[in-house]
Amino acid sequence: MSTETETAPPVPAPEDPVDPTGPAAIIATSAEAPPDDFDDDFEAAIARTVKEFKEGDIVEGVVVSVDADGAMVDVGYKSEGLIPTEELSIRASIDPTTVVTVGDRIEALVLNKEDDEGRLILSKKRAQYERAWGQVQKLTEQGGTVKGTVIEVVKGGLIVDIGLRGFLPASLVDLRRVRDLEPFIGQEIEAKVIELDRNRNNVVLSRRAYLEEEQAEQRAAFLDDLKEGEIRPGVISSVVNFGAFVDLGGMDGLVHVSEMSWQHISHPSEMVKVGDKVTVRVLEVDRERERISLSIRQTLEDPWEVFSRDTNVADVVDGVVTKTVPFGAFVSVSDGVEGLVHVSEIAIHRVESPELELSIGQKVRVKVTEKDDERRRISLSIKQALPEWQERAQSVVPPKRPARKEFEREFGPAEAEPEPIAVDASLEAILQELKERGIGRR
Numbered sequence: 001m002s003t004e005t006e007t008a009p010p011v012p013a014p015e016d017p018v019d020p021t022g023p024a025a026i027i028a029t030s031a032e033a034p035p036d037d038f039d040d041d042f043e044a045a046i047a048r049t050v051k052e053f054k055e056g057d058i059v060e061g062v063v064v065s066v067d068a069d070g071a072m073v074d075v076g077y078k079s080e081g082l083i084p085t086e087e088l089s090i091r092a093s094i095d096p097t098t099v100v101t102v103g104d105r106i107e108a109l110v111l112n113k114e115d116d117e118g119r120l121i122l123s124k125k126r127a128q129y130e131r132a133w134g135q136v137q138k139l140t141e142q143g144g145t146v147k148g149t150v151i152e153v154v155k156g157g158l159i160v161d162i163g164l165r166g167f168l169p170a171s172l173v174d175l176r177r178v179r180d181l182e183p184f185i186g187q188e189i190e191a192k193v194i195e196l197d198r199n200r201n202n203v204v205l206s207r208r209a210y211l212e213e214e215q216a217e218q219r220a221a222f223l224d225d226l227k228e229g230e231i232r233p234g235v236i237s238s239v240v241n242f243g244a245f246v247d248l249g250g251m252d253g254l255v256h257v258s259e260m261s262w263q264h265i266s267h268p269s270e271m272v273k274v275g276d277k278v279t280v281r282v283l284e285v286d287r288e289r290e291r292i293s294l295s296i297r298q299t300l301e302d303p304w305e306v307f308s309r310d311t312n313v314a315d316v317v318d319g320v321v322t323k324t325v326p327f328g329a330f331v332s333v334s335d336g337v338e339g340l341v342h343v344s345e346i347a348i349h350r351v352e353s354p355e356l357e358l359s360i361g362q363k364v365r366v367k368v369t370e371k372d373d374e375r376r377r378i379s380l381s382i383k384q385a386l387p388e389w390q391e392r393a394q395s396v397v398p399p400k401r402p403a404r405k406e407f408e409r410e411f412g413p414a415e416a417e418p419e420p421i422a423v424d425a426s427l428e429a430i431l432q433e434l435k436e437r438g439i440g441r442r
Contacts, residue, residue: 053077055110058127063104071100073108073122081120083108090125090165091151100124107131132163133198140193145210148191150184158184160191160205172206175215176237222250223287231299236276244268246280246294253292255280260296262303262336271296303336304376313368316385321362324355331366331380339378341366348383 053059061075070084088099100106108122109130115121136146148162157169158181168191170181178184192213195204226248234246234253243256255278260271272278284293311317311333319331319339328342346357358364365386370379383389 053110053113055113057110058107058130059110059122060105060107063100063102063106066096066100066102068096070096071124073106075108075120075122077120079118079120081108081110081122083122083124087111087121087123087125090129090161129164136162136164136193136203137196137198140196143192145190145192146205147188149188150186153181153185157181160189162203162205164201164203166191166193166203166205168205168207172208175208175211219251219290220287222248223285223290223292226282226285226292228282228285230282232280232282234278234280234294236272236274236278239268239272239274241267244272246278248280248292251290251292253280253282253294255294255296259283259294259298262297262300303334307334307337308371308373311368311371313371316365316367319364319366319380321358321360321364323360324358326354329354329358331364333366333378333380337378339366339368339380341380341382345369345381345383348386348389 059075059081061073061081063071064074064080065072068085070082070088072080072082075081083100085094085096088094088096106124107127108124109127110120111123111126112119112121139146146162146166148160148166150158150168151161152159154167157167158173160166160168168189171177172191172194173181173184189207190210191205191207192209193203194206194209195202197203232248234248236244237247237252238245241257243254244260245252245254255268257265257268260268265271278296279299280294280296281298282292283295283298286292317333319333321329322332322338323330326343328340329346330338331341332338343351343354346354351357364382366380366382367385368378369381369384370377372378
């Protein structure tokens, strides 16, 4: 009676398909069961169960054990393959049990089919590298992004595990410079590949490029929604010599130093610091250049309008001396409003030099003698605000002057007019009168 040959069922394919990028893995399969009468050629039977591969091939197998030295993997070879600990992951100083566990189906690259001890040496990280490199190269050509976990902080940036070691410079980690990189350890990030050189094994990433690209549409929508003249809240993000940048919640806008206050300031730091919450007015939106001009000053009431509304000519107000010049002194009478006190209006007595009478920061009382709303200027007087000046003005009555006083001061006193001649006088009387007066003498 003949004996039927039984064939072992084939090993099912893994549920998750292997990434097609890179060389195809050589998968270990179960051997066919030898016939019952097979006993003369054991080596031939073994040969039928062994999968052939060469060094550099990527093979697939099942983890059968894990210890401190690494992992043993059954790849269908005549002996199990060893993946040393340093070949399990691109990360340094790892615990093998955190990378693989017994029963895991993994890919590995054949490093040595037989080392000095006759062992098959494999590398999981190099198989992963081959797969990842092809995938990264493909994504780079398509302009896509890669995802990975930050595993190290190195000089100048971060190392990201994207299947291979990708370098992310510190200046490209975020939209703004990040000083402390430690919090990124363990975070999964998405970035664009900006440099790829296989010969040098160099992969440079940019998370900032990814964020800028992601926010491009958001910025466009933000600018379209922004209207000139509207009032918006913001936070000071940076202070520079020529102004301050304000984060509006989507983009930064610039407040020029001239738009920070109604008063003159030498440096923006006199008004604001990073982190301050401010209210700004949108002056201009340049959508093409993506620039926003803002003003803090125009969200505040114009101090000149307040002063002009509340103060009239002849009013006496308090002020502070802000500057002395040869022809007088400038006095601040309210925030953003200064007036000039001419040297002749500083004191009742004659003043040779304003700085001898007044000092910067000195509080004074001044009288508003002139106000020009169009030119936004006021003239002030210190002496006219003094009590003694007011008393003197009230007590002194100017003397009445003859009607021709001013004329006489210019041309001297006028000669006495001759008496009128009587109309009814005789000719002789007229001639006699002329003779007496000396008229007609040679």
